Each structure stands twice: as structure tokens, then as C-alpha cells.
Amino acid sequence: MSPQAPPPRPEQVAEVAREAMELLEELLGRGQEALPSGAVSAFQLRALVAIDRYEGMNLRGLCALLGSSPSSVSRLCDRLAALGMVERSPSTVSRREVELRLTRYGRTVVEELRDHRVRRLLELFAVLRPSQLAQLGKGLQLLVDTADASAGSQPGSGRGRAGTA
Numbered sequence: 001m002s003p004q005a006p007p008p009r010p011e012q013v014a015e016v017a018r019e020a021m022e023l024l025e026e027l028l029g030r031g032q033e034a035l036p037s038g039a040v041s042a043f044q045l046r047a048l049v050a051i052d053r054y055e056g057m058n059l060r061g062l063c064a065l066l067g068s069s070p071s072s073v074s075r076l077c078d079r080l081a082a083l084g085m086v087e088r089s090p091s092t093v094s095r096r097e098v099e100l101r102l103t104r105y106g107r108t109v110v111e112e113l114r115d116h117r118v119r120r121l122l123e124l125f126a127v128l129r130p131s132q133l134a135q136l137g138k139g140l141q142l143l144v145d146t147a148d149a150s151a152g153s154q155p156g157s158g159r160g161r162a163g164t165a
Helices: 010-029 042-053 059-066 070-082 104-125 130-151
Strands: 086-090 098-102
Touching: 010 104, 042 059, 042 070, 042 086, 042 098, 042 104, 059 070, 059 098, 070 086, 098 104
Parallel strands: none
Antiparallel strands: 086 098
16 A cells, blocks of 8 residues: 655645646737637736626726726726727716726627637647546635635626636
């Protein structure tokens, strides 16, 4: 009977997760400019995915999620609105705020992005044995669940659509 390896330290797991994120960013970013919706910057895509996930969020909430200044996010939303991807509407909670929603075109762009990502991931997963794929799926779901629980609801709206990003 062989001795079991000690469990990994949180720092070791964090380092592997960082490496995986960087690899995925590289792999998933390739070919993104060839999507039917055309070239959309990574920052714009992050915003579109966040707005899709937290439909009706306000600018303050988007600033928090993107880690950017209000002026940068406001300009970003101006560009996305000019491209026909995002619409702003008066907040139902506060007269001083606006709510952000994807237009039909914006939703199409996000769906194309997600489809592209799934295709790339399926190519990557094709070499895994079923037991490895199951283990990976469990670990990733645990990561998603933990991140959702620690984030709570989206800042600025109190609403969120967990599991859709």
C-alpha cells in the first residue's frame, strides 16, 4: 500500500488555477475576431457578459465587476450603445441611475462568444478520459459555486442570474 500524497496547499492550487486561466484566455481568444459579430475587444466582451449575467445592473455595479473607473465604464457603455449592443433605461429604483441591458444584437454577440468558447473547450476535452472529464467537471463546478457564493448578488442591483455566464 503506497502512502497518500499530502493534500495540496491553497497556494499551490491558486497557482495551478492562475496557469489554467492564462491558458484559457489565450486559447479562447484565438479566432475570436473571426466571429460573425466582428472584432469586439476583451474589455467590451467582459462588459457584455457581465450585463447579460446581471441584467438591469447599473453603472456602479458594472464598475465594481470590471474593476474600472466610472468614467471608463461610462465611455465603454457609450461605445456599446453606439454599436447597438447595450441599451440604457431609467432605473426602477433610483431616478439618478440607469439600468443596463443587452439588445438583441448584444445578446447574439454574447451567444456567439459562448458558442466559440464551448467549441474550443470541446476540442481540448476530446483527449480526456471520461473519468478525467468527470473529475474536471466536478472541480470546475465547485469553483463556480464557490465564486458565486463569495460574490453574493451583483453590486448595485441585488439581482443576478447565477450559472449563465
